Amino acid sequence: MKQKFLKKQDLKIFVEALAATYSVYYPKKNRQGNFHLVPFSEGVDGAALGGVRPFEPLKNFFFRCREKVVDGYEKSEKAPANSKRPYCVMGVKNCDLHGMRIQDFVFTEGDFKDPFYIKNREENLIIASDCTTAIPTCFCHALEVPHYPEKGYDILMSELSSGYLVEEGTDRGAKFLKRNDGIFNEAAEMHIEERDHIRRHAGEKVEANIAEHGIPRRTEFGDIIKVNLDSPIWETEVKACVECGSCNAVCPTCHCFYLSDSEENGNKEVRYKMWDACMYKRFAHVAGGANARPHLWMRLRNRFEKKFDFFPQVAGIYACTGCGRCYSGCPGKIDIRRVLKNLVAEKNGKKHE
Amino acid sequence: MNNPYCPVKGKIIDIKEETSNIKTFRLNLDKNISFKTGQFIELTVPGIGEAPFTPSSNPKIEDTMDVTIMKVGRVTEILHGLKPGDEIAVRGPYGMGYPLKEFEGKEILIVGGGVGLAPLRSLILALLNDRKKYKKLVVKYGSRTPKDIVYKDLLREWANNKDMELEITVDAGDETWKGNVGLITTLIKRDMGVDVKNSVAIVCGPPIMMKFSTFKLIDIGYEPRHIYLSMEKNMSCGIGKCGHCRIGPYYACKDGPVFTYDKISGLHGIWE
Ligand SMILES: Cc1cc2nc3c(=O)[nH]c(=O)nc-3n(C[C@H](O)[C@H](O)[C@H](O)COP(=O)(O)OP(=O)(O)OC[C@H]3O[C@@H](n4cnc5c(N)ncnc54)[C@H](O)[C@@H]3O)c2cc1C
Ligand code: SF4
Ligand code: SF4
Ligand code: FES
Numbered sequence: 001m002k003q004k005f006l007k008k009q010d011l012k013i014f015v016e017a018l019a020a021t022y023s024v025y026y027p028k029k030n031r032q033g034n035f036h037l038v039p040f041s042e043g044v045d046g047a048a049l050g051g052v053r054p055f056e057p058l059k060n061f062f063f064r065c066r067e068k069v070v071d072g073y074e075k076s077e078k079a080p081a082n083s084k085r086p087y088c089v090m091g092v093k094n095c096d097l098h099g100m101r102i103q104d105f106v107f108t109e110g111d112f113k114d115p116f117y118i119k120n121r122e123e124n125l126i127i128a129s130d131c132t133t134a135i136p137t138c139f140c141h142a143l144e145v146p147h148y149p150e151k152g153y154d155i156l157m158s159e160l161s162s163g164y165l166v167e168e169g170t171d172r173g174a175k176f177l178k179r180n181d182g183i184f185n186e187a188a189e190m191h192i193e194e195r196d197h198i199r200r201h202a203g204e205k206v207e208a209n210i211a212e213h214g215i216p217r218r219t220e221f222g223d224i225i226k227v228n229l230d231s232p233i234w235e236t237e238v239k240a241c242v243e244c245g246s247c248n249a250v251c252p253t254c255h256c257f258y259l260s261d262s263e264e265n266g267n268k269e270v271r272y273k274m275w276d277a278c279m280y281k282r283f284a285h286v287a288g289g290a291n292a293r294p295h296l297w298m299r300l301r302n303r304f305e306k307k308f309d310f311f312p313q314v315a316g317i318y319a320c321t322g323c324g325r326c327y328s329g330c331p332g333k334i335d336i337r338r339v340l341k342n343l344v345a346e347k348n349g350k351k352h353e
Numbered sequence: 354m355n356n357p358y359c360p361v362k363g364k365i366i367d368i369k370e371e372t373s374n375i376k377t378f379r380l381n382l383d384k385n386i387s388f389k390t391g392q393f394i395e396l397t398v399p400g401i402g403e404a405p406f407t408p409s410s411n412p413k414i415e416d417t418m419d420v421t422i423m424k425v426g427r428v429t430e431i432l433h434g435l436k437p438g439d440e441i442a443v444r445g446p447y448g449m450g451y452p453l454k455e456f457e458g459k460e461i462l463i464v465g466g467g468v469g470l471a472p473l474r475s476l477i478l479a480l481l482n483d484r485k486k487y488k489k490l491v492v493k494y495g496s497r498t499p500k501d502i503v504y505k506d507l508l509r510e511w512a513n514n515k516d517m518e519l520e521i522t523v524d525a526g527d528e529t530w531k532g533n534v535g536l537i538t539t540l541i542k543r544d545m546g547v548d549v550k551n552s553v554a555i556v557c558g559p560p561i562m563m564k565f566s567t568f569k570l571i572d573i574g575y576e577p578r579h580i581y582l583s584m585e586k587n588m589s590c591g592i593g594k595c596g597h598c599r600i601g602p603y604y605a606c607k608d609g610p611v612f613t614y615d616k617i618s619g620l621h622g623i624w625e
Pocket of ligand 4: 591592
C-alpha cells in the first residue's frame with residue numbers, strides 16, 4: 001500500500017475512530033519527562049507517539065498482572081470468551097515488540113498453549129512508532145534490536161514535525177486504515193525523508209550511549225553466564241538490591257507467574273494467574289525448606305541466566321531488548337549495562353569496575 | 354481451546370495412614386486421567402491451592418488414582434485434614450514419565466528414600482505388570498526410623514515376591530527393628546548382585562539422599578546416563594510456562610521431572 005500522512009491536528013479524529021472499537025492507550029510525557037501509557041478518554045492533548053518507550057511494558061496488556069483463569073471447574077474447562085473490549089496500544093516501540101517475541105514463545109508454543117494470552121493477543125490493534133530520540137538507559141542496538149519497528153505491528157505511525165507517516169503492517173491494520181481513509185492525506189517524499197532523518201538521528205543517540213557507557217554487544221555475549229557462574233560480580237552487583245521485584249515487573253520479556261486459588265463469594269473454584277518475580281526468595285523455595293537459590297546473588301545470576309543463556313538456548317533469542325527499564329525502575333540502581341560490561345570483561349580476563 | 358489451568362473435579366474415596374505425617378489418598382475423578390508412571394499431577398484443594406504429586410498407584414488402574422502425601426506445609430496440611438467424600442480436583446498428567454522402553458532387557462536398581470518411594474511404588478507396579486521384559490528388579494529403600502516406613506503391607510508382600518529383591522534400611526533403629534541400620538548408601542554396593550554395566554538405577558527421595566546415592570552409584574561404576582533422578586523443583590503451572598521449575602536449559606515440569614544424571618550434572622542448584 002501507499003504510505004499515508006496524518007496531520008497532527010487530525011490525531012484526535014483518528015483516535016476517536018479507534019475508540020469506537022478499542023479501548024485505546026497512548027503514551028504521554030509527564031512532568032518529570034518520562035513517558036507513561038494513559039487511556040484515551042476525550043482529548044489527545046500531550047499524546048507523544050514519538051519519544052522513547054513508556055515506563056509500562058507492552059506485555060501488561062496480554063500477560064496481565066492478575067487474571068482470573070478458573071471460575072467454576074466445569075464452566076472453565078474451555079477458556080472463557082473475553083468479554084472485555086480489545087485494546088489498541090499506540091506509540092509502541094520496537095523494544096516492546098521484540099519483548100513480545102519472548103512472551104509469544106512462552107505462551108503460544110509448545111504442547112500446552114495459554115488460551116488467555118492467545119485470546120488477549122488476537123483481538124488487539126498495535127500501533128507502533130519510531131523512537132524519535134534515545135534516553136541514556138537505551139541500549140537496544142547492543143542486543144541487535146533496531147530502534148524502529150520492523151514487524152509485529154498492525155499499523156506503523158512515525159511521528160514527524162507536522163504529523164504522522166502511516167503504514168499498514170497486517171490485514172487488520174490495513175482494513176482499519178481503509179475504513180477511515182478519509183482522515184489521511186497521501187504521504188509526500190519529504191515525509192519519508194523526514195522520517196529517515198529522525199531515524200538516523202535517534203540511532204546515533206543510541207550508539208552514543210553504547211560508546212559512552214562501554215556497553216558490550218551481543219556478539220560478545222557468548223558464554224558470559226556459563227563462565228561467570230561463580231564470579232564475584234553477582235555478589236558485588238546485588239548489594240543494593242531490596243528484593244522488590246520491580247526489575248521483573250517492568251521487563252517486557254519477564255513472563256513468570258504463579259497460580260493462586262481463593263474463595264470468592266462462596267465459590268471455591270476460583271484461580272488467578274498472577275505475575276511472580278524470580279528475585280523473590282520464595283520463588284524457588286520447596287516444601288521442607290530447600291531452595292535452589294537461597295541467596296540474593298543467586299537470584300540475580302538466575303535473572304541474567306534466564307535472559308542471556310536459557311532463552312538463547314531454547315528459543316534462539318536473547319530475552320533482553322535493551323530497553324533499560326530494569327535499571328530505571330530499580331531503587332538500588334542496579335545497572336544492567338554495567339553488569340553486562342563486567343561479565344564480558346571478566347570473561348575476557350580484564351579488570352571490571 | 355482447552356484451559357490448561359483448570360482441574361477436573363473428583364473425590365477422595367479412601368485414606369490410608371502410612372506414618373504419622375504421610376497418608377495415601379485414593380481419588381476418584383469425574384473424568385479418568387490416565388498417566389504414565391513417573392508423570393505427575395497437580396492436586397487442588399478447592400479454594401486453597403494446588404501442589405504437584407506423583408501418583409503412587411499402578412498406571413494400569415484407570416478408575417482410581419493413589420497419591421501418597423507427606424504433610425509439610427500449607428496445602429498438604431489441609432489435605433491431611435480431609436475425609437473420604439471430600440472434594441478435590443486434579444490437573445495433568447504432566448512431564449515425561451520413566452522411559453520404560455529403555456529399561457527393557459536391563460537389570461533395574463531402584464533406590465528410594467522416605468516419601469520418595471511414592472513415585473517408585475507406581476514404577477515398581479508398572480514393572481511388575483510386564484516383569485518378563487526386564488532382567489532383574491532390585492529395590493533398596495531407606496527410611497529415617499522404622500516408624501517412618503511407608504507401604505508396610507506392600508513391602509511385606511514384595512519381600513516374599515520372587516520377581517524382585519528388596520532390601521530396607523533405617524538411619525536409626527528402635528527396640529522392634531531387626532533389619533539393617535545405616536544410610537541408604539550402605540545398601541548400594543559393588544557386590545549387591547547387580548550387573549552394573551547392564552543396569553539402570555532409578556533414584557527418588559529427599560535432595561540430600563539423591564545426591565549421595567548418585568555419588569555412590571557413580572563410585573560403583575554406573576554411567577551418569579544410566580542414573581535416573583527426580584527433580585522435584587518448585588512448580589506452579591506444570592506445563593512449562595510459569596518459569597518456576599527451571600534448571601539450566603530445562604523446565605523440570607515439562608522436560609522432566611525425571612532426568613538422567615548426565616543431562617543435569619553440570620547445572621547448579623540441582624540438589625536443593
Ligand atoms: C514433580 C513433583 C512430584 C512430587 N511428588 C510428591 C509425592 O508424591 N508425595 C509428596 O508428599 N510430595 C511430593 N512432591 C512435593 C510436594 O509437591 C510438596 O510437598 C508440596 O508442594 C508442598 O506443598 P505445601 O503447600 O504443603 O507446602 P508449602 O511449603 O507451604 O508450599 C510449597 C510451595 O507451594 C507454593 N504455594 C504456596 N501458596 C500457594 C498458593 N496460594 N497457590 C499456589 N502455590 C502456592 C509455594 O510457592 C511453595 O513453594 C512432589 C513435588 C514435585 C515437584
Ligand atoms: S528492581 Fe533492583 S532492588 Fe528491585 S529486585 Fe530488581 S534488582 Fe533488586
Ligand atoms: S532485562 Fe532490563 S533492559 Fe533487558 S529487556 Fe528487561 S527491562 Fe529491558
Ligand atoms: S512448573 Fe511452571 S514452568 Fe515448570
